[in-house]
Amino acid sequence: MDLVVSTSNGLYCVPGDFYIDPWKPVARAVITHGHADHARGGSGHYLTATSGAAILRKRLGDHLPLQTVEYGQILQDHDVQLSLHPAGHVLGSAQVRLEHRGQVWVVSGDYKTEDDGTCAPFIPVRCHTFITESTFALPIYQWPTQAQLKSHILAWWRSNAEQGRTSVAFCYSLGKAQRILAMLDPSIGPILTHGAVERMNAAYRETGVNLPPTQYAGQVTEPSDLRRSLVLAPPSAQGTAWVRRFGDYADAFASGWMQVRGTRRRRGVDRGFVMSDHADWSGLQQAVKATGAQRVIVTHGQVHVMVRWLRECGLEANAFPTEYGEEDSEGQEAVPANAADLSPDKIDPTLPLV
Numbered sequence: 001m002d003l004v005v006s007t008s009n010g011l012y013c014v015p016g017d018f019y020i021d022p023w024k025p026v027a028r029a030v031i032t033h034g035h036a037d038h039a040r041g042g043s044g045h046y047l048t049a050t051s052g053a054a055i056l057r058k059r060l061g062d063h064l065p066l067q068t069v070e071y072g073q074i075l076q077d078h079d080v081q082l083s084l085h086p087a088g089h090v091l092g093s094a095q096v097r098l099e100h101r102g103q104v105w106v107v108s109g110d111y112k113t114e115d116d117g118t119c120a121p122f123i124p125v126r127c128h129t130f131i132t133e134s135t136f137a138l139p140i141y142q143w144p145t146q147a148q149l150k151s152h153i154l155a156w157w158r159s160n161a162e163q164g165r166t167s168v169a170f171c172y173s174l175g176k177a178q179r180i181l182a183m184l185d186p187s188i189g190p191i192l193t194h195g196a197v198e199r200m201n202a203a204y205r206e207t208g209v210n211l212p213p214t215q216y217a218g219q220v221t222e223p224s225d226l227r228r229s230l231v232l233a234p235p236s237a238q239g240t241a242w243v244r245r246f247g248d249y250a251d252a253f254a255s256g257w258m259q260v261r262g263t264r265r266r267r268g269v270d271r272g273f274v275m276s277d278h279a280d281w282s283g284l285q286q287a288v289k290a291t292g293a294q295r296v297i298v299t300h301g302q303v304h305v306m307v308r309w310l311r312e313c314g315l316e317a318n319a320f321p322t323e324y325g326e327e328d329s330e331g332q333e334a335v336p337a338n339a340a341d342l343s344p345d346k347i348d349p350t351l352p353l354v
């Protein structure tokens with residue numbers, strides 16, 4: 001019996017009678033993480049990892065009917081044992097382990113195999129059937145290490161500060177912004193944020209993640225402070241009056257898509273930092289092998305490439321259609337309409353580019 005099937009509402013656990021990251025409102029939803037393409041409103045009951053609760057409440061409302069569970073704690077539900085395990089994607093992200101009559105399935109949601117220090121690192125979970133994403137399942141995707149990324153970002157900021165130019169880093173408000181923040185050296189200059197980023201920073205801080213001090217961009221008026229500052233803003237702020245206040249600023253965009261030649265130019269920024277919340281090609285391969293699964297089902301991303309590779313490895317592989325977005329897709333960035341300081345501008349429709 002298949003423990004999980006793909007339906008028009010989302011991935012459905014048949015013996016447990018609940019959905020995982022449904023794209024339509026359902027009675028019971030298990031949420032792997034707070035990106036808006038995986039966590040949608042309107043369902044009757046939500047279950048998520050304890051460390052993801054603050055993010056989910058900020059995204060879907062304070063009165064969300066939300067149950068939380070610690071990583072590794074087992075819940076018995078109908079005839080199914082359910083537990084959540086760290087996915088290393090963003091704070092609170094979880095893989096869902098399901099066990100029913102000796103069969104173990106793992107739905108990984110989105111995951112990243114390198115530890116970034118702002119959320120619990122990915123842990124492989126042994127299973128018979130593994131459901132995996134494939135966002136960056138092409139050999140060209142090989143991420144720099146955290147240490148390399150940090151040195152690139154700090155060198156860029158320091159050099160701009162020395163020239164008296166504000167540094168504006170465009171990055172998604174949930175996940176990437178906090179990763180960059182955790183790398184920053186506040187002795188270089190003030191760290192300023194857009195409201196959408198600060199909202200998610202608050203969720204991280206409430207959950208106990210240590211981040212350096214930040215200020216709303218509007219609060220800093222001293223020109224010499226502004227010229228040394230680094231600003232974290234969502235991509236939707238690009239080209240708006242909100243960002244023009246920084247005058248002759250240097251800008252950068254942080255994304256896994258920056259590995260593709262031409263993306264930075266099309267984005268119209270000075271610098272691209274290759275940085276992703278998702279596993280790169282070798283991360284995906286290692287993750288699949290570490291599960292020991294004989295059957296793998298591929299969801300969103302480079303599905304055909306991933307399925308072909310899995311079959312070449314002798315595994316049973318097929319795909320599930322889903323309505324999840326890709327990294328940096330508009331859906332992922334969606335924030336509640338009442339979030340402060342949001343720009344009305346649309347996100348660049350040219351992304352993702354591959």
Ligand SMILES: [Zn+2]
Binds near residue numbers: 110
């Ligand atoms: Zn995600």
Ligand SMILES: [Zn+2]
Binds near residue numbers: 300324
């Ligand atoms: Zn996703």
